[in-house]
Amino acid sequence: MTTLPSRFRAALLGAAALLGLGAAPLGAQTLSMGVSAPPASIDPQYYTLTPSIMLSAHMFEGLTRRDENARIRPALAESWRLVDDTTWEFTLRQGVRFHNGEALTAEDVAYSIRRVPTVQSPSSFAVYTRAITGMEVVDDRTIRLKTASPYPLLPNDLSQIFIIPRSLGENVASAAFNSDQVAIGTGPFRFVRYAPNDRVEMVRNDAYWGDKPEWEKVDYRIITNNGPRVAALLSGDVAMIDNVPTPDIAKLRSDNRVTLVEGTSLRLIFLGLDVFRDGATPDITGPDGEALARNPLQDRRVREALSIAINRPAIAQRVMEGAAVPAGQFMPEGAFGYEPAIPVPAYDVNRARALLAEAGYPKGFTVTLRGPNDRYVNDAQILQVVAQMWTRIGVRTQVDAQPLATLIGRLSRNEASAYLLGWSNSLGEPSTSLRAILGTRAPEKGLGLSNYGRYSNPEMDRLTAQGLATLDEGERERLHRQAMKLAMEDVAIVPLHTQKSVWGLRRGLTYTPRVDEQTVATEVRSAR
Template structure:
């Protein structure tokens, strides 16, 4: 009897020593979310945090395959109408049942959100001509233009509770404030937790910028209970301290340790790692619309960036292979278009952009700049992997061909609002395709903006090309996959010819953890507590 009791106690102790019993999952982030508000800024760290608290009508698995979320099924009439059947029995974390009213309220809020960064998520809902609810668990969306990717796009919009604002009967009538009679929820009310009411697997406990984000498990989550009672996200922007914290036992999982340190992790049985290729392209966007441009100095106040020969010279001056090998430690791939080759709508054999400093100098001379000009490269230093170092390297390459390049690197909290105001001349960017096809980048960054901001919402450089606009507008309305694929290839080739965007590389994402934790890497680069499970 004593032996049995001792065995039972020992088993209990062993169980309690495991990660599941530890209850609190501690994750060190390389890039900190800038808000709890799911509609504030279409930014991967923000979207990843939102995925813990809020569900979309659909969701994506680790390889970005669309699957049911708050909608269990959907169908299209072959034209502009989509019908979504909503999941029943779902409640918000305040106990309120989820219904079609919450979907209408959410879609309206994306268009009435005065605190958002640029047109975040309005590029999805701005194409809605009507949203109706035949019953409490059915939503019908009629789009102004056919939208073949609507099931994917609506999944990016986190559904919030209609109880967050006073309202009469809700309707998708933006001009009449959708029936809302009180104040819409704001950025501050999400960040302080009062509006952070979702249907997701976790609830917000606290959000302190620069310090930590703490979540609590939502035990009534419709998708099943998560193994972690609480989750603590800590921003640690430097790779060295992140790894040191993992080795010291301060963190259970970390984002993006330096690739050069993976050998150290692999040789230690206490730890594990996973490397996952992503769709995120790192690139520079050039101001081709203004003369003079704010951070370009050239004779007669010209803007050399308006000359395609100059833009091509800048791209040729950059040694992408060296950046991948030396700065990214091989955990990246050179980029010659804006989505990895082989994905939907990409060129099957994109022309390689060869490192050719002599050719770059020749092009600059042909454009009338044999002695170059001055330019400042604006960059984040805490958003993308090695972003500040990459920008410094690009500046050095440009200087070598006669373009005197300086670097202004800043925290993303400052950078993104300034970029949205078009304050830069040459600006770094990073874009991961949320849809898994080439239209994601092309419609958002390269298209001439429309009034509804459904396309071109991030065209801060002002590049315009009538032929490209014709191609992308037709492509994003084409339901036939084969035809859309061809249109996107032609549109992508047109953007590459214009050279107003300089692609550098595609990031791979690395996660490292204690060996008793299993992390499933994601192509969208989201770091999710839901992707971490006990290894045994």
Template sequence: MMNRTISRRALMQWALGGAAVLQGISWTGLAQAAANGQLRIGMAAPPTTLDPHLKSNAPNNALATHIYDTLVINDEKSISRPGLATAWRVVDDTRWEFDLRPDVRFSDGEPLTVDDIVVSFDRANTIESTASFRTYTRNINSITSPQPGKLLIETKQPEPLLPNSLSRIRIIRAKFKDTPSDQFNNGTAAIGTGPYVLKEYVSGNRVALSANPNYWGPKPALADVELRIVTDAGARLANLLAGDLDLVEQVPYEGVARVQKDERFHIIRGVSSRVVFFSLDTFRDVTPFITGKDGKPLDRNPLKDLRVRQALSMAIDRSAIVERLMQGNAIVASQFLPAGAPGTSAAIKPVPFDAATAKALLAEAGYPEGFRLTIHGPNDRIVNDSKIVQAVAQMFSRIGLEVSVEVMPWSVYADKADAHEFSINLDSWGVNTGETSNPMTALVATQNPDAGMGIANSGRYSNPDLDAKLAVAKRTLDDAKREKMLSELSEIVFNDVAVIPMHHEVLVVAARKDLQFTTRADQYTLAMNAKTV
């Protein structure tokens, strides 16, 4: 362990290759952790709950995946694989039959029953939440067991992505149906059939897990796991290099070379399905963080004008952000997924940087002198999030806007974004289905929580034409027809600048040399994906 008297500043300088000379650091932690089957992971963003049905976001879902199982598993490439269901088949347009895995037990030794499955889906569909799982449950009409070992799921309408939707709903004990979330956080109700058992959860600090002795699948290679929340990227890297951590996610790009020069560690990269974008408040007639340059409220919301949205998009030099800020560890985005992915359109190209045209569009929209704007973002959730917000603010200032920036921890930011408190804010979405109906449903469909629509639509964009066509596409079982519909919907979304796409992230993980780790498209850092070599 490192000498705790070392100043944080000195440790950071050393981790990034600076000139600081550090004393009193022992490297025995790495060998000791390996010998004991321990894994200490530095997590970039904190989970906010252990209740697997309360709030859908990547940190929460990744943590829940360690403890709870799902009927269908999303693998590292977002392909549906057997989970608690070993196989499935389409009976007709609205009925699917699933074969249940036999002899599955919860971590407390109790057997998994159909009642546990039914209760879990009902709870996920009805629990009060600002970021619910109803997107994945809203179309389920009934779940029955026609015979032992079989599950019949009937949907209200055809559901071509039902197996993928089932991979989102984690199964709990039926006895905890009405248990409040704090009982999951303290461990009382955090009983699952997953590969790990909860030992301790300290909100915003750490999660301790141990291998589940009753797990039906392959035992984790590393039985003793600690997920440490280290939101500062430099501090995560410093702790890895000091021997306090074995693996860290979201390695700061300026520290990659330092890791590569150290024979004790290696860099692991992977392709991500996460798109980074800006949400725009196109809902309110007057938006709270845009005023005249004199600070007085404007008589209308500029973001409701397509020309203003186009101007803001054109003002951003995405290539510069990818090359300089992201150091090449990203791909410029033009839509929800890279071109060629299911549901994307070849007609949509990245928006070119064009400050002159952006200024002209602002003038045409009635803002020749610009306006005053505050951009919001997290500072510990998206790779380089605060730097991205600062860079975009500078770019906006070059087209005549007076721009301020406000960033905050994800634990605070997420609730504010869900409550629609911002005018323009940095956001991201992991497109875990590998096609575009998922982000369209969550990010740009008119918000309707009861129907599972627009659950992450923080700008409250609304387009009735889009909603109607999306509803048809989502119940079209023919893959080719559905993809053509989704491609046309992508053109509607991005030609209307419903959101401003920025880039697709590339994962950069650092680990001790003897650790092999498999990255995932959804960016979940899972302990069961690590093993020693």
């Protein structure tokens, strides 16, 4: 692992102190950022986790990229076109070089795409490459990607696949990316050092092909605890933070040292349920703790009861302090794929109790609700409030809040019955949730990779696949709206709310809010 010389560390601290003196000076060279969630790895192909992806976006690039509204833009590919219904051709930019000086070629693209499914991951990027059935390197700047059937979303999907140099070799391990000898991309910043759960240090790539970022150095600090993160902003220890805690929003709005930037995200917070097991499910027992021979969650009436027992507006207003919108589906209103015919489930305690009785559980049952305590806005508090609401209808609920990494390990081993997670359709349309969260689990096809409740609906899968093979955008949206409606009517998951994103910055800095919630140094600028 590369270490910084003492004079470089001193420069970082000195610039951070300058940023703390109120307005950031126009010549400020170091940006110190406080982010609320750690990356899972420096390897940009390891884990489809937003904190990992947004860190990777500083150092690595895809053929395409998403702008702040999730629209697809050129990146390493300057253009792309359909050669025929099943062949996409991408033309690379001229003159792009990796951080080690090597020229980017189509062979690097082919190498990067081939590596994705070989990476051992809790949630693989293979969901974005599975449609590719063949690759042809035409010349150094041209690559053709084949699909088995028409697949209009390939340019969208490839915004998630970061390109690395083929000189790294065929068996490069994810852990090796903790070194600047391996963490090599083409992005606007170069990797310097990673201290797990503490910080990542980067320097500007002055040979970058695109617009140069304002900052010469970035001190990317991981501050998971809300209180210290806000304190770091107010003290000037960092110049910006993400995920401003909801109880602090009003106070920070009135603080003349701070500017808040807000925007509605594409992230749904939801509850997943084990709908797969016929027999006992690990976290559910009878009302008095006795073993149950069958899994109550397989009954749709039980799932609906759990859903309508939740007062979503109360969570949005009281727990989230208005930084959330109650939801009944993955896409927010106004987004591509939003289905107006899907309602936000209405809070109805009496009907919830009646549904439980009708399903054969008049006295309810006991369940452990699991979820993270370090990932989503107010995640641990939301778990407690849902537990109280479920308990009111006779479903006695205990909460197990734990670090996300621990939770994902448990979910991957199928050791949970009910859990809270979030999912961002950051491509700006619903296909990723239809495939990864709701799709029948089929890892060999890149489907259901984050479907920990193992929900399966063949008709929904059919509509999803049909939409993914439809080149007409309007028809694709119609099919995917229909697929989402089927899954939500089946209570495949229990939607809670769409998160709003709130960033806090020192006065004198501006930030462009992103619907994908990402916090990236390239979008932080001194106010002019």
